[in-house]
Amino acid sequence: xxxxxLKHGLYTASLLLSAGLASCSSDPNDPGVEYAPEMYESxxxxxxRQTSFNTINAFGINERxxxxxxxxxxxxxxxxHIPKDSVTIAERTLHNPYPYTKANIEEGQALYxxxxxxxxxxxxxxxxxxxxxFKGVPNYSAxxxxxxxxxxxxxxxxxxxxxxxxxxxxxxxEERWKIAMYVHVLQINNDPADLPKIxxxxxxxxxxxxxxxxxxxxxxxxxxxxxxxxxxxxxxxxPGQGTKGRNxxx
Numbered sequence: 532x533x534x535x536x537l538k539h540g541l542y543t544a545s546l547l548l549s550a551g552l553a554s555c556s557s558d559p560n561d562p563g564v565e566y567a568p569e570m571y572e573s574x575x576x577x578x579x580r581q582t583s584f585n586t587i588n589a590f591g592i593n594e595r596x597x598x599x600x601x602x603x604x605x606x607x608x609x610x611x612h613i614p615k616d617s618v619t620i621a622e623r624t625l626h627n628p629y630p631y632t633k634a635n636i637e638e639g640q641a642l643y644x645x646x647x648x649x650x651x652x653x654x655x656x657x658x659x660x661x662x663x664x665f666k667g668v669p670n671y672s673a674x675x676x677x678x679x680x681x682x683x684x685x686x687x688x689x690x691x692x693x694x695x696x697x698x699x700x701x702x703x704x705e706e707r708w709k710i711a712m713y714v715h716v717l718q719i720n721n722d723p724a725d726l727p728k729i730x731x732x733x734x735x736x737x738x739x740x741x742x743x744x745x746x747x748x749x750x751x752x753x754x755x756x757x758x759x760x761x762x763x764x765x766x767x768x769x770p771g772q773g774t775k776g777r778n779x780x781x
Contacts, residue, residue: 608704615690615697618683625682627708631731639713640723642706646698655717667694671717679718684711 565571572582578594585591602610613621629635644653652658655671662668669676688707691697702710712729719725 609699611686611689613686615686618686618692621682621686622680623682625685627681627685627711629705629708629712631712631729632733633727633730635709636712636716636726636730639709639711640716640726642702642710643713646702647710650695654721654723655714656721665694670721671714672719672721677718679714681708681711681715684714 562571573580576585576588576593581593585593588595611621611625613624643651648659650657650659650661650668651671652662652668657668657670659668671677671679685704685707687695688702688710689697689699699707713726715729716723716726719728
């Protein structure tokens with residue numbers, strides 16, 4: 532006669548074997564039988580995770596559509612509320628917030644080379660490789676193009692005009708203003724060498740020394756000395772807590 536302990540042991544083994552077989556599946560996406568599934572799947576809806584149809588929100592998704600007029604954090608400057616066909620309004624109301632320093636204009640030159648030169652040409656005469664093929668690209672130093680102001684250029688970069696496609700998604704607001712600065716260089720006589728002629732604000736003299744590092748506006752790749760005390764292997768004079776700070780030393 533089978534002992535009670537052996538009998539209960541066989542029952543338990545059979546139950547565990549049945550549960551194990553039931554939890555297995557040939558579908559690689561099927562998790563099988565889960566113990567305490569609430570530990571794996573959140574009961575509250577998670578906006579960035581979708582495991583089943585949401586019966587409450589629109590379209591059956593967990594993530595909600597932002598309210599009308601919502602502006603993403605840090606993107607306020609992207610919206611000037613000027614219609615794309617209202618370039619004359621942009622000319623009157625938009626003003627470049629960045630100073631005409633040599634560094635800013637040179638950065639605009641680099642951005643122009645990267646984003647504009649293939650159509651508008653190195654000299655802004657419309658003779659870039661794409662402009663020569665498809666024609667119709669204006670010459671910055673001819674006619675009314677010679678007098679386009681910052682607001683006009685900024686708006687056209689953002690929204691495009693005629694055959695030019697909008698570049699607002701590729702070029703952020705700061706970069707648009709700096710490109711506009713450099714376009715003024717090419718408006719003079721289609722010559723990049725005219726850049727010094729439109730510099731209006733002198734940049735601070737760069738401080739480059741063994742002790743003070745490179746404090747110029749533009750990073751000098753050949754001089755990467757510590758900025759002041761940072762990364763100079765010197766501890767803070769007034770450390771907050773714990774041992775003395777090492778600022779870059781190990």
